[in-house]
Amino acid sequence: xxxxxxxxxxxxxxxxxxxxxxxxxxxxxxxxxxxxxxxxxxxxxxxxxxxxxxxxxxxxxxxxxxxxxxxxxxxxxxxxxxxxxxxxxxxxxxxxxxxxxxxxxxxxxxxxxxxxxxxxxxxxxxxxxxxxxxxxxxxxxxxxxxxxxxxxxxxxxxxxxxxxxxxxxxxxxxxxxxxxxxxxxxxxxxxxxxxxxxxxxxxxxxxxxxxxxxxxxxxxxxxxxxxxxxxxxxxxxxxxxxxxxxxxxxxxxxxxxxxxxxxxxxxxxxxxxxxxxxxxxxxxxxxxxxxxxxxxxxxxxxxxxxxxxxxxxxxxxxxxx
Amino acid sequence: xxxxxxxxxxxxxxxxxxxxxxxxxxxxxxxxxxxxxxxxxxxxxxxxxxxxxxxxxxxxxxxxxxxxxxxxxxxxxxxxxxxxxxxxxxxxxxxxxxxxxxxxxxxxxxxxxxxxxxxxxxxxxxxxxxxxxxxxxxxxxxxxxxxxxxxxxxxxxxxxxxxxxxxxxxxxxxxxxxxxxxxxxxxxxxxxxxxxxxxxxxxxxxxxxxxxxxxxxxxxxxxxxxxxxxxxxxxxxxxxxxxxxxxxxxxxxxxxxxxxxxxxxxxxxxxxxxxxxxxxxxxxxxxxxxxxxxxxx
Numbered sequence: 004x005x006x007x008x009x010x011x012x013x014x015x016x017x018x019x020x021x022x023x024x025x026x027x028x029x030x031x032x033x034x035x036x037x038x039x040x041x042x043x044x045x046x047x048x049x050x051x052x053x054x055x056x057x058x059x060x061x062x063x064x065x066x067x068x069x070x071x072x073x074x075x076x077x078x079x080x081x082x083x084x085x086x087x088x089x090x091x092x093x094x095x096x097x098x099x100x101x102x103x104x105x106x107x108x109x110x111x112x113x114x115x116x117x118x119x120x121x122x123x124x125x126x127x128x129x130x131x132x133x134x135x136x137x138x139x140x141x142x143x144x145x146x147x148x149x150x151x152x153x154x155x156x157x158x159x160x161x162x163x164x165x166x167x168x169x170x171x172x173x174x175x176x177x178x179x180x181x182x183x184x185x186x187x188x189x190x191x192x193x194x195x196x197x198x199x200x201x202x203x204x205x206x207x208x209x210x211x212x213x214x215x216x217x218x219x220x221x222x223x224x225x226x227x228x229x230x231x232x233x234x235x236x237x238x239x240x241x242x243x244x245x246x247x248x249x250x251x252x253x254x255x256x257x258x259x260x261x262x263x264x265x266x267x268x269x270x271x272x273x274x275x276x277x278x279x280x281x282x283x284x285x286x287x288x289x290x291x292x293x294x295x296x297x298x299x300x301x302x303x304x305x306x307x308x309x310x311x312x313x314x315x316x317x318x319x320x321x322x323x324x
Numbered sequence: 325x326x327x328x329x330x331x332x333x334x335x336x337x338x339x340x341x342x343x344x345x346x347x348x349x350x351x352x353x354x355x356x357x358x359x360x361x362x363x364x365x366x367x368x369x370x371x372x373x374x375x376x377x378x379x380x381x382x383x384x385x386x387x388x389x390x391x392x393x394x395x396x397x398x399x400x401x402x403x404x405x406x407x408x409x410x411x412x413x414x415x416x417x418x419x420x421x422x423x424x425x426x427x428x429x430x431x432x433x434x435x436x437x438x439x440x441x442x443x444x445x446x447x448x449x450x451x452x453x454x455x456x457x458x459x460x461x462x463x464x465x466x467x468x469x470x471x472x473x474x475x476x477x478x479x480x481x482x483x484x485x486x487x488x489x490x491x492x493x494x495x496x497x498x499x500x501x502x503x504x505x506x507x508x509x510x511x512x513x514x515x516x517x518x519x520x521x522x523x524x525x526x527x528x529x530x531x532x533x534x535x536x537x538x539x540x541x542x543x544x545x546x547x548x549x550x551x552x553x554x555x556x557x558x559x560x561x562x563x564x565x566x567x568x569x570x571x572x573x574x575x576x577x578x579x580x581x582x583x584x585x586x587x588x589x590x591x592x593x594x595x596x597x598x599x600x601x602x603x604x605x606x607x608x609x610x611x612x613x614x615x616x617x618x619x620x621x
């Protein structure tokens with residue numbers, strides 16, 4: 004910092020001083036807006052405008068292959084309501100979401116509880132648990148697709164060995180859902196466990212001391228002190244998982260052997276909503292941007308509704324005890 | 325706009341707490357459970373390395389090979405030989421490095437600047453504007469991919485790196501994280517003193533605020549780098565396989581007519597390696613950042 008400035012200020016002529024004063028006042032008034040403007044400008048251009056524009060495009064028959072665009076009102080939405088592929092995608096998305104999120108968050112809670120003890124190699128275990136999180140979705144999808152492959156996959160080898168026999172994971176409805184859920188669970192459990200762990204460590208000691216005086220054993224302490232105090236965090240993770248889970252794309256997209264069409268298997272057994280959006284827009288060169296935008300808005304509504312339902316359910320549990 | 329980073333809720337620097345008596349001693353069962361979980365976490369990555377270090381024929385061997393082989397360099401050679409694979413893997417790695425570095429740097433700088441304004445400068449509407457920043461975190465901007473694509477086409481940016489850089493230069497989470505940190509980490513007296521010395525606000529930012537936010541800037545930069553490096557959906561839409569990021573390149577390795585698992589998983593392994601390296605060196609900080617981000621102030 005310039006310590007000399009104050010001294011200089013005394014020495015310089017009055018007009019210049021007044022100019023400086025004015026500059027400083029201007030600095031104080033304008034600078035804050037200048038500093039926050041990059042965020043708002045870029046968000047407006049690349050975030051808000053596209054989102055609003057989706058609404059408009061969804062009311063047109065815009066197609067990249069067709070230079071003319073017509074306003075079609077709600078036609079895309081009515082077509083969507085009668086589109087069995089769309090409802091199939093919704094069903095798949097919700098199914099995969101449920102069987103991946105419920106075990107994942109439960110396991111994360113247990114893991115956090117276990118990590119919240121006096122441990123040797125604490126940092127090492129935490130790092131191991133977080134390792135899947137730094138792995139890209141593409142890598143997760145490709146590695147697990149290999150592990151789940153019908154003929155040479157390691158998982159089928161083990162199943163065959165213990166007498167269950169080989170499973171054609173990709174071809175079946177529920178088997179493909181299970182395989183995809185395993186990928187999601189693998190990648191996100193550790194991350195959620197660390198979030199829970201952080202929240203557990205913020206619970207005041209007095210609550211545990213009081214419970215211990217009342218004679219509560221560790222397991223009862225977990226149910227009656229830890230879980231209730233974790234509820235805001237649980238709500239947060241459930242909502243974040245909802246937003247992420249309902250937008251599942253990369254894993255099912257790469258699970259398909261010939262994945263350019265994004266159809267999610269030969270019988271569309273694991274096509275998700277975002278995959279369907281991709282199929283209609285870029286995937287199979289249909290370029291139906293108007294229709295795909297309608298899918299986007301429908302998904303937005305779906306996410307909002309499911310988040311709200313989840314929120315209400317978890318709040319209900321809280322008021323129950 | 326940066327998924328992993330946006331997943332983190334409110335943050336505030338927190339004093340480390342001493343382990344108290346409620347942290348009961350871990351028994352052998354705990355260790356067994358944790359070791360199983362750790363092994364399950366690490367195994368798929370190890371497996372990708374095993375497959376990458378063998379000939380493709382090893383994939384179909386029975387029983388499966390579980391130890392690394394000697395073909396890793398050979399496979400890497402094939403990966404970077406553009407005559408043999410359908411992508412330019414060097415270009416992909418370089419592109420990803422450029423994109424992730426630019427985005428991380430911009431996010432940190434813009435977040436620190438805006439965070440400084442929100443934390444320490446007085447201006448009309450600051451509360452409302454901060455609320456607006458937080459509100460933008462709830463908007464699922466990913467759903468705007470189609471208009472964003474149209475926008476990029478109008479700009480003439482499709483197939484070029486601007487398209488995957490520009491939309492991610494700012495992050496609401498970053499602004500908020502910085503704001504929370506600066507409130508506690510930069511004493512008001514220091515800022516007042518620099519004002520008396522005649523510093524203008526940009527100078528204060530540069531000489532007082534930036535040095536103070538270094539720890540949180542490192543965490544934010546790392547998390548942003550990882551998210552950007554791993555991003556797939558948007559690059560897949562807006563870039564062509566001729567000028568891809570590393571994720572797009574790896575995914576197109578997997579779409580060849582013959583399933584060459586050794587090659588696919590070599591590409592996969594190479595794409596994870598930089599982040600794995602960063603994670604091994606700075607894992608403690610990354611975990612600290614995620615856990616700090618998780619605790620509401």
